[in-house]
Amino acid sequence: MNAKDDLQSRWWQLEAKFLERFGKKPDMEAVLFLIGMQETGFLKSKITKEQKQDLMHVAVCTLLSESGFYIVEGKDEDGWPHFKQVKEIPAYDVVTQENFLKDHVLLYFEKHGF
Numbered sequence: 765m766n767a768k769d770d771l772q773s774r775w776w777q778l779e780a781k782f783l784e785r786f787g788k789k790p791d792m793e794a795v796l797f798l799i800g801m802q803e804t805g806f807l808k809s810k811i812t813k814e815q816k817q818d819l820m821h822v823a824v825c826t827l828l829s830e831s832g833f834y835i836v837e838g839k840d841e842d843g844w845p846h847f848k849q850v851k852e853i854p855a856y857d858v859v860t861q862e863n864f865l866k867d868h869v870l871l872y873f874e875k876h877g878f
Contacts, residue, residue, distance in 0.1 A: 799823035827868035
């Protein structure tokens, strides 16, 4: 088994956990949205498109901070984290970029005991 097969297998296991817990298999946007909500504590019944994008941005920065691409500069008065990019993110093709992000998502959920 190569690393890509292992990544895919672990991703399918995560999707199965989401399906079991929420009754839906999420796409990457939904996963990022949930991570953003977890990291900010932002809960509202109505969320604007801009807020959804902001939550996904927080998620990506949080995920990539594990590999040293971002650091948290602090939180604003509403409790939202603000990040500073400290190293360049590699320019990957679409498939490699998605796998790079999947690997970070898996690490995040492993670290948080999900």
